[in-house]
Amino acid sequence: MKNLSIVFALSTVFASAVLWAEPVTCLSPDGRAVVTFDLTAVGEPTYSFAFRGETVIAPSRLGFDIKALGADAFDGRKAADLRRDFVLTDVKRATADETWKPVWGEEKEIRDHHNELLVALVQKTTGRRMNVRFRVFDEGLGFRYEFPSEEDKGVARLVPGQQIVPQGQTQPLTHFTIVEERTRFNLPCDPLAWWIPADYETQEYRYTNSKVTEIPSLFKGAPDANLSSTLTPVPCVQTALMLKYPSGLLVNLHEAACVDYATMHLKVDGHDFESYLTPDATGAKGWLQTPCRSPWRTVICGAKGADILSSRLTLNLNEPCALADTSWIHPVKYVGVWWTMITGAKNWAYKPDPTMHAANTTNVIRHLDFAAEHGFDEVLVEGWNIGFEDWFGKEKDAVFDFVTPYPDFDLEGLNAYAKKKGVKLMMYHETSASTRNYERCLDAAYGLMKRLGYDSVKAGYVGNILPHGDHHYSQWSNNHYLYCIKEAAKRQIMVNQHEAVRPTGLCRTWPNLIGNESARGTEYESFGGNNPDHTTILPFTRLIGGPMDYTPGIFEADLSKVCSWKKQFISTTLCGQLALYVTMYSPLQMAADLPENYEKRLDAFQFIKDVPCDWDETRYLEAEIGDYLTIVRKAKGKDEWYMGSKCDENGHKAKITCDFLTSGKTYTATIYADAPEARYGGPTADRYVITKREVTRETVLDLVAQPGGGWAVSFK
Ligand code: NOJ
Numbered sequence: 001m002k003n004l005s006i007v008f009a010l011s012t013v014f015a016s017a018v019l020w021a022e023p024v025t026c027l028s029p030d031g032r033a034v035v036t037f038d039l040t041a042v043g044e045p046t047y048s049f050a051f052r053g054e055t056v057i058a059p060s061r062l063g064f065d066i067k068a069l070g071a072d073a074f075d076g077r078k079a080a081d082l083r084r085d086f087v088l089t090d091v092k093r094a095t096a097d098e099t100w101k102p103v104w105g106e107e108k109e110i111r112d113h114h115n116e117l118l119v120a121l122v123q124k125t126t127g128r129r130m131n132v133r134f135r136v137f138d139e140g141l142g143f144r145y146e147f148p149s150e151e152d153k154g155v156a157r158l159v160p161g162q163q164i165v166p167q168g169q170t171q172p173l174t175h176f177t178i179v180e181e182r183t184r185f186n187l188p189c190d191p192l193a194w195w196i197p198a199d200y201e202t203q204e205y206r207y208t209n210s211k212v213t214e215i216p217s218l219f220k221g222a223p224d225a226n227l228s229s230t231l232t233p234v235p236c237v238q239t240a241l242m243l244k245y246p247s248g249l250l251v252n253l254h255e256a257a258c259v260d261y262a263t264m265h266l267k268v269d270g271h272d273f274e275s276y277l278t279p280d281a282t283g284a285k286g287w288l289q290t291p292c293r294s295p296w297r298t299v300i301c302g303a304k305g306a307d308i309l310s311s312r313l314t315l316n317l318n319e320p321c322a323l324a325d326t327s328w329i330h331p332v333k334y335v336g337v338w339w340t341m342i343t344g345a346k347n348w349a350y351k352p353d354p355t356m357h358a359a360n361t362t363n364v365i366r367h368l369d370f371a372a373e374h375g376f377d378e379v380l381v382e383g384w385n386i387g388f389e390d391w392f393g394k395e396k397d398a399v400f401d402f403v404t405p406y407p408d409f410d411l412e413g414l415n416a417y418a419k420k421k422g423v424k425l426m427m428y429h430e431t432s433a434s435t436r437n438y439e440r441c442l443d444a445a446y447g448l449m450k451r452l453g454y455d456s457v458k459a460g461y462v463g464n465i466l467p468h469g470d471h472h473y474s475q476w477s478n479n480h481y482l483y484c485i486k487e488a489a490k491r492q493i494m495v496n497q498h499e500a501v502r503p504t505g506l507c508r509t510w511p512n513l514i515g516n517e518s519a520r521g522t523e524y525e526s527f528g529g530n531n532p533d534h535t536t537i538l539p540f541t542r543l544i545g546g547p548m549d550y551t552p553g554i555f556e557a558d559l560s561k562v563c564s565w566k567k568q569f570i571s572t573t574l575c576g577q578l579a580l581y582v583t584m585y586s587p588l589q590m591a592a593d594l595p596e597n598y599e600k601r602l603d604a605f606q607f608i609k610d611v612p613c614d615w616d617e618t619r620y621l622e623a624e625i626g627d628y629l630t631i632v633r634k635a636k637g638k639d640e641w642y643m644g645s646k647c648d649e650n651g652h653k654a655k656i657t658c659d660f661l662t663s664g665k666t667y668t669a670t671i672y673a674d675a676p677e678a679r680y681g682g683p684t685a686d687r688y689v690i691t692k693r694e695v696t697r698e699t700v701l702d703l704v705a706q707p708g709g710g711w712a713v714s715f716k
């Protein structure tokens with residue numbers, strides 16, 4: 001009887017295994033994007049993707065190299081592959097069309113409309129199961145790997161091992177490490193890429209624009225200011241990566257919902273790519289236990305730059321909001337004592353020279369008064385707590401306790417004063433990249449914030465990760481960042497992480513993550529400069545995963561006026577700085593310059609005071625990566641619009657039809673434009689002209705941005 005049932009089972013297997021004739025396709029809701037799944041002759045899973053009749057991803061292999069752990073490892077940690085010998089055992093399809101409301105965002109509602117294909121695979125030689133879930137949107141593709149638990153037989157129709165593998169030879173998959181994810185992105189051509197080199201510690205690079213095949217010869221470190229940098233041993237690039245195909249098609253590669261997993265880089269192989277995960281201190285690229293899944297690998301396509309910028313595919317692939325009550329989460333406009341330190345005029349540390357210490361009570365009161373007078377929500381104070389005097393570059397473990405102020409910082413008194421003024425102090429935690437020390441201190445650190453009334457924290461991860469040998473974007477570090485976000489949410493604290501992993505849309509699930517740096521920000525205007533086209537690239541790359549705390553608003557372009565020995569001008573004009581409040585979307589916006597630099601130019605400062613950082617609607621009027629972009633947004637709950645345009649070193653002219661305005665209504669447009677002589681990087685960078693005029697939706701505005709400049713317009 002027993003033998004008979006095995007024979008019966010085997011025959012069902014093979015019947016079932018051929019039941020699903022490959023290839024299997026899945027179309028987008030509009031039918032114009034299509035993913036195709038197939039198995040090669042040796043059972044290698046592959047996918048390809050086409051958008052509006054054009055091949056975006058040519059047939060590309062999927063899979064992993066792994067090592068099984070524990071009882072699953074027959075010969076200790078035996079290397080194995082999940083790359084070939086697969087059979088397709090089930091196909092499931094689904095469709096979703098739903099509209100959800102973000103807690104904050106570029107628009108008040110987001111539509112998630114996609115078709116889904118799940119392919120269930122069993123490896124013939126081991127009985128191991130690996131599923132691939134594809135979601136096809138009109139503008140692109142997301143796919144992820146899913147490893148069912150050994151108990152869960154729900155997905156695959158076949159009982160693994162029992163049918164496919166001779167009895168006693170199945171190798172279950174429960175605990176395993178990833179040696180490498182082997183997802184290929186085979187391209188049909190050699191596109192232009194806007195890329196930064198892959199580095200396990202930093203994302204603070206300038207962009208290079210070259211053909212993909214040229215990347216290996218141009219691949220080099222190290223960023224100007226960040227002490228910690230570990231380039232990948234072979235040429236790889238970071239995502240989000242922006243590509244332009246010879247046909248003009250724009251293609252963006254990134255990942256969504258990177259949870260309990262290492263960050264992916266893309267290894268360059270001719271004009272193709274293969275996934276290359278960030279290792280941990282042991283060299284492993286992931287420690288998994290079934291059931292588990294990878295982040296989504298994403299492909300966003302568009303004929304125009306605006307198509308890429310308007311895609312919400314990354315957010316849509318993240319889980320819905322995990323918080324029942326989000327009433328305490330709010331957009332934040334803030335000022336701080338930050339720029340004096342970044343320029344070198346003042347220090348974070350109280351020692352050895354207390355007269356150089358920026359976070360002193362008098363200076364903070366000055367900023368609290370300024371914030372209250374001009375309507376800012378919060379004042380960021382870095383360098384208020386002991387530790388900075390014996391930290392930078394020293395790789396000490398327990399440097400900061402996050403509760404002990406320097407003697408000239410009246411922690412209690414300043415919070416009481418802020419409360420009286422109707423503003424809040426913003427907490428700063430320099431973790432010194434010791435994730436271990438920070439986790440140990442977290443309860444006390446957040447506890448102090450709650451006791452004193454802080455509701456947001458900027459957390460920094462400067463330096464090499466401690467424990468030694470781990471990296472900024474490993475699975476372990478990524479779990480740390482999310483742990484802090486979740487612990488903060490429990491206490492109703494909003495989080496802005498600097499030097500942490502680049503975002504992958506997790507702010508949908510955890511909207512208390514209101515900011516990330518994770519790219520080269522305004523601080524580099526003082527550390528060697530940013531390229532004038534930098535902020536025309538970031539919206540297509542870093543911002544695909546979520547908002548950036550770019551900290552714009554530098555009005556005094558001549559840094560020697562802030563710090564006498566710094567003989568340097570910033571790389572934009574003043575109006576270029578204003579434009580960034582619209583073009584660099586973030587619910588968290590800083591006015592980064594010194595109060596006195598705003599007080600000298602209160603007419604231009606008015607735009608920063610007026611511009612909101614939460615929106616009902618967004619329109620991308622023009623967007624050429626690396627050249628210019630113009631965005632207009634409608635303020636949340638108000639009939640007011642704000643337009644920003646930022647350009648590269650060549651300047652930009654545009655005719656903008658105001659047809660976004662409500663018909664039949666007249667608005668007052670206040671136009672903040674570069675003066676004709678304004679130029680980035682020199683003494684005329686801060687020249688601007690402000691004009692006011694009445695406009696309707698029929699009005700056409702002729703606007704000019706000078707080299708490195710931009711414009712900003714409010715419509716009220
Ligand atoms: C780097 C951050 O990007 C910057 O904003 C912060 O002021 C410093 N770290 C402080 O350590």
Ligand code: CA
Binds near residue numbers: 204498499517
């Ligand atoms: Ca930084």
